[in-house]
Amino acid sequence: MKNGKPKLTRRDADGLFPDLQQSGAHLASRPDNPFGEEVSRTTDRRDRDEAKLWKDNLVTLPAAIELPPGYESVSHVRDAMERAWRMKWVRESGNEVVAEFPEGWAAARPASGPIELKDATGVVRAVYGWGGDAEVRLLPRxxxxxxxxxxxxxxxxxxxxxxxxxxxxxxxxxxxxxxxxxxxxxxxxxxxxxxxxxxxxxxxxxxxxxxxxx
CATH class of the missing domain: 3.30.160 (Double Stranded RNA Binding Domain)
Known part of the structure; x- marks a missing residue:
């Protein structure tokens, strides 16, 4: 017979940790939420709301931009837009480009006329059409x-x-x-x-x- 330490049985373990046995602790389950279910639901809801806001700030624009006076190229205008509006260019595909704007900015399609890009106060900062030859036209103050x-x-x-x-x-x-x-x-x-x-x-x-x- 081999010499060695005896195996620790479940009964022995229960004897070592009687409080766990008496409290009915879930040894192999997910720990209980110490803050309660209401806090968990609130956190989940806030995460969903923040994700929705982030998606709402993504606007698809024509890749072409009507060059304002003093700007030499589309890339020059895009760099200036990033600095002035604190926006980001996310990705470009064909004739379209996706941009992330500050919270509250959104594109609106009126009953007639071009699509309007509005800032958080509702002022139209740019207009654009749609199609292969569409351009974004930035509007002055x-x-x-x-x-x-x-x-x-x-x-x-x-x-x-x-x-x-x-x-x-x-x-x-x-x-x-x-x-x-x-x-x-x-x-x-x-x-x-x-x-x-x-x-x-x-x-x-x-x-x-x-x-x-x-």
Missing amino acids: YRVETQENSSSGLGSLLVRDRENGQILERSSTWSAKTGTNHPDWTRLSAWLDKQYPLHRDPLRLWTDCEGNRG
């Missing part, structure tokens, strides 16, 4: 807009701050000529150039863009 009188059919002009909707300057002339043909187009354009020399750059002058420049 300040611009000259046409104001139409539905009763007379005449049009006027105004300079709008698109970030807060404030009208900064307006024309007192109502004319059948609209847009760049309006008699006051040159005057208002010159006023805008003087007040905001960088207004043609859609990635400047916005509060978030300037703040993200460091």
Whole structure:
């Protein structure tokens, strides 16, 4: 007979750890949640909500971008967008590119017209169509807009701050000529150039863009 230590039986083990036997502990099961089932459900729900928010911030855009004044290439614009908007380019496939935007940004398809990329406050920062030749067009903070009188059919002009909707300057002339043909187009354009020399750059002058420049 071989000499050696006797085997430890289940009864012997129960004798060594009587508290486990009396409490009915689950030796081979998943440990009980010390924080309770409600905390577990809350954590699971929060994880799902965070995942949903992250997915909502992913927007598919056309790969092509209409070059704003002063930008030499699409890659130049993309680099500037990353810095100014704190967004990320995720992947590109064919004529499409997927981008991750800050929380609250989203793409919206109106009843008519191009798709609108809106920031967290609901301001449209870019528009784009869909198809093989579609391009993303970034929108500036300040611009000259046409104001139409539905009763007379005449049009006027105004300079709008698109970030807060404030009208900064307006024309007192109502004319059948609209847009760049309006008699006051040159005057208002010159006023805008003087007040905001960088207004043609859609990635400047916005509060978030300037703040993200460091």
